[in-house]
Amino acid sequence: MKPFIRYLAGLLACAATMAASAQAYPQRPVRVIVPYPPGGTVDAVARVFADSLGHQLGQTFVVENRAGASGSIGSEAVARAPADGYTLLVNASTFAAGPWLLKSLPYDIHKDFTPITNLGEVPLLVTANPGVPAKDLKAFIALAHQAPGKYFFGASAAGSASHLAEAAISYEAKADIPVVLYKGTGPALTDLMGGHISAVIDAVPSSLPPVKAGRTKALAVTSAQRLPSLPDVPTVAESGLQGFEMVSWYGLWGPAGLPADVVARLHDAVRKAIDSPRVKQTLSEQAFVGKGSSPPAFADYVRAESAKYGRLVKAANITVE
Incomplete structure (x- = not known):
C-alpha cells in the first residue's frame, strides 16, 4: 500500500500546488x-x-x-x-x-x-464625411456607380472587420470604391473628419461619437436590425444588399x-x-x-x-x- 499512498499524496500535493498557483496569480x-x-x-x-x-x-x-x-x-x-x-x-x-x-x-x-x-x-457603422452628397448607403453606392474610383473607404487595418466589410459591400454592390488602409481606427476617423476620405466602416464605439458631434454622418449599420441609439439609420441589408450582416x-x-x-x-x-x-x-x-x-x-x-x-x-x- 505504501507506493499507492505515496502516489495519492503526490496527486494531492499537485492539486494543492495548482490551487495555490491559481489563487496567487497575478503577483505583479x-x-x-x-x-x-x-x-x-x-x-x-x-x-x-x-x-x-x-x-x-x-x-x-x-x-x-x-x-x-x-x-x-x-x-x-x-x-x-x-x-x-x-x-x-x-x-x-x-x-x-x-x-x-x-x-x-x-x-x-x-x-x-x-x-x-x-x-x-459590436455591429459596425458606415459613416461618411459631411461633404459627401449622400444621406444613406444606397445613395453612396449610387454615387460610386456614377463616378467609379472617386469615392474612397478608409479601413483601420488590413484584414480588420472594417476592411472586410468595405470590400464585401463593394463586391456585392459591384461598385469601384478603393480602400485606404490605416494603422488604426483613430487615424482613419481623423482623415474622415478632415474630408480626406469619403467613408469608413468601423465598430459603433469608435464611430458613434463623431456622428453625435456632427463631424461625420451615419449611412448604415451592419447588424441585422437597426440600432436603438440610431433608429433612423437603415441596415446595410435595407440599403439594397439583402442578407448582409457583419460584426x-x-x-x-x-x-x-x-x-x-x-x-x-x-x-x-x-x-x-x-x-x-x-x-x-x-x-x-x-x-x-x-x-x-x-x-x-x-x-x-x-x-x-x-x-x-x-x-x-x-x-x-x-x-x-
Whole structure:
C-alpha cells in the first residue's frame, strides 16, 4: 500500500500546488497588449476589461499599444512572451483574417496563442464625411456607380472587420470604391473628419461619437436590425444588399502553453466583468454584447471565423499591398 499512498499524496500535493498557483496569480502587474494605436474600439474594449480585471484580481492590468504591420507587431510580441499570464493580447476580427491577407505572418494564430475567451461583439457603422452628397448607403453606392474610383473607404487595418466589410459591400454592390488602409481606427476617423476620405466602416464605439458631434454622418449599420441609439439609420441589408450582416468581435489570448489554472482564473474574471452592472452599462451604451465563451468554444469560433474570412477574401479578391 505504501507506493499507492505515496502516489495519492503526490496527486494531492499537485492539486494543492495548482490551487495555490491559481489563487496567487497575478503577483505583479499584467501587460495587456493592443496591437493598434489608442483611440480605436479594440483599445477601448481592452481598457474596460483591464480595469475590471485589475479590480477583481488585485493587480494592475496595464494596456500597452504596440501598433504596426496590421496588428502583427503587437501580436508577435505576445506570441514570443513567456507563457506565465503576465503578457496578454486583446485583438479583434482582424486576427482571424490575417492569415488570408498577410503573406508572411511571424506566428500561427492557432498554434502560437492560448485562446482565453471571446470578450464580445459590436455591429459596425458606415459613416461618411459631411461633404459627401449622400444621406444613406444606397445613395453612396449610387454615387460610386456614377463616378467609379472617386469615392474612397478608409479601413483601420488590413484584414480588420472594417476592411472586410468595405470590400464585401463593394463586391456585392459591384461598385469601384478603393480602400485606404490605416494603422488604426483613430487615424482613419481623423482623415474622415478632415474630408480626406469619403467613408469608413468601423465598430459603433469608435464611430458613434463623431456622428453625435456632427463631424461625420451615419449611412448604415451592419447588424441585422437597426440600432436603438440610431433608429433612423437603415441596415446595410435595407440599403439594397439583402442578407448582409457583419460584426466586429474581440478576444483575449495569451502565449501558447498558458497554464490551465491561469486561463481559468482570467476566464472567470472576464465572465464576472461582463455580468457586473458597471461594465454592462458601459458596454451596452456602445451596442457591445458581452460573450465570455469558454476557452475551447472560443478556439472553435476563431477557426470557424478564419475559414469564413478566407472564403470572403477569395470571393471578393481582397488583396493587401
